[in-house]
Amino acid sequence: MATTPAAEPKPNRIGLTVMEYKGGKTTLCAGCGHNAISERIIEAMYEMGVEPELVIKPSGIGCSSKTPAYFLNRSHSFNAVHGRMPSVATGAMLANRRLVCIGVSGDGDTASIGIGQFVHLMRRNLPIIYIIEDNGVYGLTKGQFSATADLGSKLKSGVLNDLPPIDTCALAIQLGATFVGRSFSGDKRQLSAMLKAAIAHKGTVMLDVVSPCVTFNDHEGSTKSYKYVKEHEETLQEVSFVPHFEEISVEYDAGTTVDVTMHEGSHLQLRNLEEDYDPTDKIRAIMRLTEAHDNGEVLTGVFYVNTKAPSFLDLLNMVDQPLATLPASMTRPGKEVLDAAMEELK
DSSP: OOOOOOOOOOOOOOOHHHHGGSSSSSOSOTTOOHHHHHHHHHHHHHHTTOOOGGGEEOSSSSGGGGGGGGGGTTSSSEEOTTTHHHHHHHHHHOOTTTTTEEEEEEHHHHHHHHHHHHHHHHHHTOOOEEEEOOOOEEGGHHHHHTOOOOTOOOTTTTBBBOOOOHHHHHHHHHHOOOOEEEETTHHHHHHHHHHHHHHOOOOEEEEEEEEETTTTSSSSOOOTHHHHHHHEEEEEEEEEETTTTTTOOOOOOOEEEEEOEEEEOOEEEESSSSSSOTTTOOHHHHHHHHHHHHHHHHEEEEEEEEEOOOOHHHHTTTSSGGGGSSSSSHHHHOOOHHHHHHHHHH
């Protein structure tokens, strides 16, 4: 009996197949939400036609920070010290502005030991996609509450969290990030569209992705379990993304959809599910996040986007050519310059 030959992998616009965007085999727990995020990153990079060799994947410490090994195995990866990924990302982007930087962190890596670095990264508007794989617990140290755990959330042991959470999205908006949203690792369509828009954005993208920990935080009483998020998710809008290299053919209702033109001509289309929500209104975004907390909602969608703010690289008036490729004669002060500086110190 003849067998049907397997279909040949379809190449993208730069001639690569999706297989060339994959990474190593995951070592995370079966069913971990982080693996679903890795799959969406692979799809987004493939569909956008990003060259893997131009991508850098810095991360910190924790379950989340292992995931860069599971996507884009032809890209550059750097596992930083706990909470210090933003410094590594900043240095890399200053050295080579042509890179696409996708930093992966966790709720502990970001909102606890790394909170200081996170704060200053958000205010600089560095071109980076900063993903928080947020499960509300410290998975590597047996499931204690993290700083993003909701008030009243329950551990498997029955202990209740009596501290209010840090909302990284509200913090990022207030500090100056120019693309801020929250998604759910189980929402393939929404997360995929947001990641593709993130790739097109030229500034700081901060995506908080609720990613249930199947080992320590997927039980009754957890507010970051699959069941809780599905029952309490409140979606701001339907998110669609049309790359600049494709014809705009998404259907939407005039007056109910916000169309955001990205830096390179792509279109982020947000069909509002709430009346008159404006993702360019920073104050309204923070107010809506506060309301969601008060109502026990897990609010998802694109909360805030600003495509007009200058990036950190623009503010520094950096040359177009990557600093890492410039000759020493252009980057190292000559002896006469150093001598003059020493004279000024006398």
